[in-house]
Amino acid sequence: MPDYDVIVIGAGNAALAAAVSAREAGAPRVVALEKAPPELRGGNTHYSGGLLRFAFDRAEDLRPLVPDAESHIPGFMTGVQPYPKTLFWDDLRRVTEGHTDPELAEILIDRSYDTICWMAKQGIVMEPAVSLSGIKVGNTIKWSPGAVIRARHEGVGLSRMWFEIAESRGVEIRYATSAVRLVQDARGRVSGVVVRDAQGVSELSAKAVVLGCGGFESNPEWRARYLGRPWDHAKVRGTRYNTGDGLRMALELSALPHGQWTGCHSTPIDANAPPFGDRKLTDKTNRLSFPFGVLVNRNGRRFFDEGEDFQLYTYAKLGGIILNQPSGIAYQIFDAKVANLLEGRYKTGKPFVADSLKGLVEQLPLDQAACRTTLDEYDAALGDGTFDPTIRDGLAAQGVEPAKSNWAQRLDTPPFVAYPVTGGITFTFGGVHVNDRAQVLDTTWAPIPGLHACGEMVGGLFHTNYPGGTGLMSGAVFGRIAGASAAAA
Numbered sequence: 001m002p003d004y005d006v007i008v009i010g011a012g013n014a015a016l017a018a019a020v021s022a023r024e025a026g027a028p029r030v031v032a033l034e035k036a037p038p039e040l041r042g043g044n045t046h047y048s049g050g051l052l053r054f055a056f057d058r059a060e061d062l063r064p065l066v067p068d069a070e071s072h073i074p075g076f077m078t079g080v081q082p083y084p085k086t087l088f089w090d091d092l093r094r095v096t097e098g099h100t101d102p103e104l105a106e107i108l109i110d111r112s113y114d115t116i117c118w119m120a121k122q123g124i125v126m127e128p129a130v131s132l133s134g135i136k137v138g139n140t141i142k143w144s145p146g147a148v149i150r151a152r153h154e155g156v157g158l159s160r161m162w163f164e165i166a167e168s169r170g171v172e173i174r175y176a177t178s179a180v181r182l183v184q185d186a187r188g189r190v191s192g193v194v195v196r197d198a199q200g201v202s203e204l205s206a207k208a209v210v211l212g213c214g215g216f217e218s219n220p221e222w223r224a225r226y227l228g229r230p231w232d233h234a235k236v237r238g239t240r241y242n243t244g245d246g247l248r249m250a251l252e253l254s255a256l257p258h259g260q261w262t263g264c265h266s267t268p269i270d271a272n273a274p275p276f277g278d279r280k281l282t283d284k285t286n287r288l289s290f291p292f293g294v295l296v297n298r299n300g301r302r303f304f305d306e307g308e309d310f311q312l313y314t315y316a317k318l319g320g321i322i323l324n325q326p327s328g329i330a331y332q333i334f335d336a337k338v339a340n341l342l343e344g345r346y347k348t349g350k351p352f353v354a355d356s357l358k359g360l361v362e363q364l365p366l367d368q369a370a371c372r373t374t375l376d377e378y379d380a381a382l383g384d385g386t387f388d389p390t391i392r393d394g395l396a397a398q399g400v401e402p403a404k405s406n407w408a409q410r411l412d413t414p415p416f417v418a419y420p421v422t423g424g425i426t427f428t429f430g431g432v433h434v435n436d437r438a439q440v441l442d443t444t445w446a447p448i449p450g451l452h453a454c455g456e457m458v459g460g461l462f463h464t465n466y467p468g469g470t471g472l473m474s475g476a477v478f479g480r481i482a483g484a485s486a487a488a489a
């Protein structure tokens, strides 16, 4: 008799969703192996904003998830626009430039609402994601499409709730236990895992294994190998433990690589952020209000259409674009007109401040003459219209390169501020190919018996960019499927 029915490798959102799902599907003995010690547990999930993107047809569909929302936010339901599957599809297709794997995307989108309800049923408590995607207009809060709900207490709460739920369902958690290698029996079925812990190296046997141990974002050697320069010296926004171990173990068994191995999710973060995620600051180093300002590099030049789209559709590619600027640094410049639109997390940073734009530029460690010219050219290119942060307002700066397509206002109201930013890596896009049962395929395109994958390890969904809130949803959808499918083994 094997040691376990299901071994889940990892203890983030995807892995613990898989472990809980495996128990629910009847697997009596389920263990989650967590490489981190208890005080650093939970992977990127702990650091996340806990935002969950899912499709829903009516605002009313949110009521089972946030039953008391209207008592905290009067008129909550009125401000929410439906986000049907077709819109989720449009967003995913557009931001990935048509590269998202249609079969995997169909599973993700089609099961997103059912899965978030399943999470709520398991005991994940949720709340409206006001500070991440809500903008107050009069007495109503307007929401970024599809990104309305997050786990209560964000990623810290989500991770803590998953551990509590998993433990209450009898899932064993083995901390400070690294999976090192997968074991296959003579027929090719994955029958166990070689692990390393304080006692040394040993083997655990199981009927099935679920890989939920993240991408390779925390491994500079793999980043250099697949993402190239300058990713080897990027700051990591989350856990230090996602070093590609699961991908290596799967590839050693001829797993089929899938998706964009040269791509990753990376965002503009405080240039002074620590090299790895801070357990307390979590995602508060993010600097995502760039659509309302002007972004310049060390050469004093603009290099990105700050107003291309709402931030949740562009932030995940902007980090890499900044990292590829001279010294990997840029400056977000705002005036007082938009001070109330800057996300609360800007308070964790130290901006340059001045009473005049000229005075601000004089403080910045960049080509100041070029920056003044850039700002003059931007000013001259501004068009007419009405600024509205809740819609793509078409208020553009045209005729400059690059244009600013929306929310382009004059920088004319003191005080002026500039926040130094760099690009921080969140997670990598390359992964293994899974089927609709979250089974890992091998290079003959057949499932590897007994091997499943979920979360960041699933390749094919994201390319170049990503719609905010999709990572956790993908982890929950494929984790839930992987757990049930592993239990059936």
Ligand SMILES: Cc1cc2nc3c(=O)[nH]c(=O)nc-3n(C[C@H](O)[C@H](O)[C@H](O)COP(=O)(O)OP(=O)(O)OC[C@H]3O[C@@H](n4cnc5c(N)ncnc54)[C@H](O)[C@@H]3O)c2cc1C
Binding pocket: 009, 010, 011, 012, 013, 014, 015, 033, 034, 035, 036, 041, 042, 043, 044, 045, 046, 047, 048, 049, 050, 051, 052, 053, 177, 178, 179, 180, 212, 213, 214, 237, 238, 239, 241, 242, 243, 245, 246, 277, 282, 283, 426, 427, 454, 455, 456, 457, 468, 469, 470, 471, 472, 473, 475
């Ligand atoms: C700062 C930040 C903010 C984010 N905000 C959001 C958000 O609001 N919404 C959203 O959808 N996404 C967000 N994301 C992305 C999201 O966190 C990830 O997509 C998601 O958490 C990935 O879940 P996962 O379970 O695949 O991986 P993780 O949560 O990273 O879990 C991986 C687990 O595997 C373990 N592990 C690694 N190697 C081994 C090994 N060899 N043996 C055993 N265990 C191992 C790790 O310790 C960890 O427990 C954010 C990420 C970051 C870093």
